[in-house]
Amino acid sequence: MNSMDRLRVGIVGAGMAGLACAQALAQSGAKVQLVDKGRGPGGRLATRRIAWPEDPNLMIGIDHGAQILHPRDEGFRAWLSAGEAQGWAAPWVPRLGGPWQAPRERAGWVGVPGMSALAQAMRRDLPVASGQPVLAIEPAEGGAWTLRDGAGMVFGPFDRVVLAVPPAQAAPLLETLQPAWASALRAVEMRPCWTLLAISEDVPRDWDVLEPETGPLAWVARNHLKPGRMAPPGAGTWVAQAGAAWTQAHRDDSKEAVQDALHTELQALLAPQLPAAWHHLSVHRWLYGLAPAITPGAPRCWWDAGSGLGVCGDYLAGSDVEAAWLSGRALARSIALEPVSASA
Numbered sequence: 001m002n003s004m005d006r007l008r009v010g011i012v013g014a015g016m017a018g019l020a021c022a023q024a025l026a027q028s029g030a031k032v033q034l035v036d037k038g039r040g041p042g043g044r045l046a047t048r049r050i051a052w053p054e055d056p057n058l059m060i061g062i063d064h065g066a067q068i069l070h071p072r073d074e075g076f077r078a079w080l081s082a083g084e085a086q087g088w089a090a091p092w093v094p095r096l097g098g099p100w101q102a103p104r105e106r107a108g109w110v111g112v113p114g115m116s117a118l119a120q121a122m123r124r125d126l127p128v129a130s131g132q133p134v135l136a137i138e139p140a141e142g143g144a145w146t147l148r149d150g151a152g153m154v155f156g157p158f159d160r161v162v163l164a165v166p167p168a169q170a171a172p173l174l175e176t177l178q179p180a181w182a183s184a185l186r187a188v189e190m191r192p193c194w195t196l197l198a199i200s201e202d203v204p205r206d207w208d209v210l211e212p213e214t215g216p217l218a219w220v221a222r223n224h225l226k227p228g229r230m231a232p233p234g235a236g237t238w239v240a241q242a243g244a245a246w247t248q249a250h251r252d253d254s255k256e257a258v259q260d261a262l263h264t265e266l267q268a269l270l271a272p273q274l275p276a277a278w279h280h281l282s283v284h285r286w287l288y289g290l291a292p293a294i295t296p297g298a299p300r301c302w303w304d305a306g307s308g309l310g311v312c313g314d315y316l317a318g319s320d321v322e323a324a325w326l327s328g329r330a331l332a333r334s335i336a337l338e339p340v341s342a343s344a
């Protein structure tokens with residue numbers, strides 16, 4: 001038995017950072033428990049399932065968070081390649097179009113059949129309690145910790161607690177336990193992002209993705225053209241993300257107003273070849289959507305061996321799914337380096 005075999009770790013947040021940390025710790029023998037306020041794991045690695053209006057039993061997945069991965073780290077690339085062999089990841093080479101640039105392709109990777117499949121693959125046998133936010137980290141006997149959620153449920157005791165949630169959501173949990181961390185977390189400005197999801201009659205295009213250089217929309221993708229996606233015959237699915245400035249200016253507008261505005265913008269980009277019918281329109285607001293640039297050389301995670309508390313997330317290592325993966329694994333390594341005390 002190695003020292004990790006006795007370690008109990010509670011992880012708040014089951015997005016890519018929390019899952020990567022949990023997976024690495026579990027592989028070294030720790031007993032992990034993830035707690036996430038969402039309906040399932042994945043966080044911003046998300047696929048919304050929408051019932052096809054003409055057959056409510058037919059569910060159509062549209063990625064409404066992360067869209068495509070461009071791996072830089074060899075380990076992350078190897079994980080995606082393993083996913084291709086196992087059927088939950090695939091390369092995607094979208095054609096970029098629009099009047100802003102010469103037509104070109106940009107290779108990347110996606111989850112199959114949706115981006116959330118990447119989180120499902122990472123989760124595997126890891127225990128995840130879903131549906132309630134953690135509201136407090138509380139001291140327990142022998143220097144351990146417990147987690148209390150919104151329904152009053154208590155998880156633990158844990159020897160280590162990891163916070164893998166966006167900074168504004170981590171800060172209140174650390175206010176009294178790590179005031180300096182809480183203050184640093186409050187200073188991280190995550191950018192919100194309004195996202196339009198649509199299903200329409202499909203109209204052929206000579207592009208798969210647009211990245212408009214001006215106007216409210218910053219990204220438009222024909223979601224059904226990603227590998228392994230399903231759309232009824234003759235239908236197409238769209239994801240249109242508003243840019244940072246437009247989202248900020250309309251952050252607190254009603255969903256109806258934002259949906260109208262983004263749909264109008266999408267149609268302006270598609271004109272004159274407009275779909276004859278729109279079968280579904282909805283919007284999602286990511287309040288803590290996109291992380292700012294990191295300071296070069298900054299640590300990829302925060303770890304305090306004295307208290308047994310750690311923090312990870314995309315915003316400590318970059319601003320994408322790979323950054324979250326790197327941060328979660330960096331924290332798992334830091335935790336594994338600390339010997340477990342006799343009381344643990």
Ligand SMILES: Cc1cc2nc3c(=O)[nH]c(=O)nc-3n(C[C@H](O)[C@H](O)[C@H](O)COP(=O)(O)OP(=O)(O)OC[C@H]3O[C@@H](n4cnc5c(N)ncnc54)[C@H](O)[C@@H]3O)c2cc1C
Nearest residue numbers: 013015016017037043044066067068134289314320321324
């Ligand atoms: C619109 C959009 C498009 C993007 N496009 C791309 C892209 O194309 N490529 C790319 O690589 N990246 C993209 N990103 C960024 C990428 O999605 C994130 O960097 C990454 O998913 C972050 O992972 P994370 O684990 O750090 O955080 P999250 O995914 O945010 O996970 C945090 C988890 O914590 C949970 N949580 C929060 N508070 C609590 C609490 N109190 N108690 C319990 N649980 C809690 C949340 O429910 C969530 O599941 C995009 C993001 C957005 C919003």
